[in-house]
Amino acid sequence: MVLALAACERDTYTTWTCKGPQGGKSTMVLRKAMMQLHGVTLHYCGSLGEKSFFDAACPADIQHSQILFMPNSGQLLDHEQESECELI
Secondary structure (H helix, E strand, C coil): HHHHHHHHCCEEEEEEEECCCCCCCEEEEEEEEEEEEEEEEEEEECCCCCEEEECCCCCHHHCCCCEECCCCEEEEEECCHHHHHHHE
C-alpha cells in the first residue's frame, strides 16, 4: 500500500538536449510549470499557439519573456540566441 501512494506522488518531467549556434550543448528540463536551463529555474509564463514563454519573473506581456520555446520543433530562443533541442 505504501508503494502505491509513493507512485502517485512521482514527479513527471521531460529532459531535452539543446545545441547552440557554436555547437555547445546544454540540458533543459521541463518539470510541471518550470524550466531548468543553465542552472537557473524559470517559471512558465503562458503560451501563444505553439510558443511557450518562460522567465524568472513573468512580465505583463509574455512575449517579452526571457525564453521562447516551441516544443513541436524543438526551437529555443534565449535572448535572441537560437538553439535546437531534442527530447531525450
